Amino acid sequence: MTVAGALLGGALAGCGAPAPAPTPPAPAPTSPAAAPKKPPTMAPGPAGRTPVFERRATGGGGAADGTADGTAGKAGAEKGAAEKVVALTFDADMTADQGPRAQAGERFDNPELIALLRRLKVPSTVFMTGRWAEEYPAQAKDIGADDLFEVANHSYSHYAFTADCYGLPVVGKDAMARDVERAFSAFRRAGVRNVVPYFRFPGGCYDDTALHALTPANVTAVQWDVVSGDAFAKDAGAVAEQVLDGVRPGSLVVMHCTRSAAPVTGEAVGRIVPELRKRGYRFVKVSELMEG
């Protein structure tokens, strides 16, 4: 919990460095206009509870060194485990109250990381907050226009859906579904395509109340089994090592797409991708992992 905690606790005290001029987003590649096929989802749980797609370490390698959160495996733990596939996921975090910091020059985006994923041709899932899409609408649209990526929901506000979640402000039970829907609205306003009905709880924190409250949002919650440790990391080699140690067939890795809080993620990805390919892994989006 400590790794994500550092990020999610909002411990970023005034990153006051002046921002470089915004990098214009890369032009959207031409992609077929055909309607994308409907992404797989999981059936709701008892009494309509939001289903949770869980991963956990498999493949006889033992536990992934205790770094993974939310691995109390439920549904979905076996899917994809037979094949050497791995899903890299990137949380585009921006909290509802971080607008003034963005105004002051702090960069919550990471266009270089997106460009790198394109160069390396790594299909990936971006869990975007609605607030992020509002701050960076051109980038949000650009990511969603590229079939290499799918855009999933990481809430509008990046506030917590349970009490005691890394000190994040808490969304009230009655506001939870609205917060998720508000993020989808922000994606629509930015013109984001390739949106999938998956939701990542801020901090990965959820309980039965939250699963009930999100029933109207019709999403499948997505957890992970490998914590990259990229939040506030300074050593890309250590991040890469943690991921390479943790990945098993069918793994779902959580990383971040924000220079502000995860400045070495691109460098780590540059090491992780060729090594995992050498080990015979193929990169997939969460939708493909969920398909099994």
Ligand SMILES: [Zn+2]
């Ligand atoms: Zn997050």
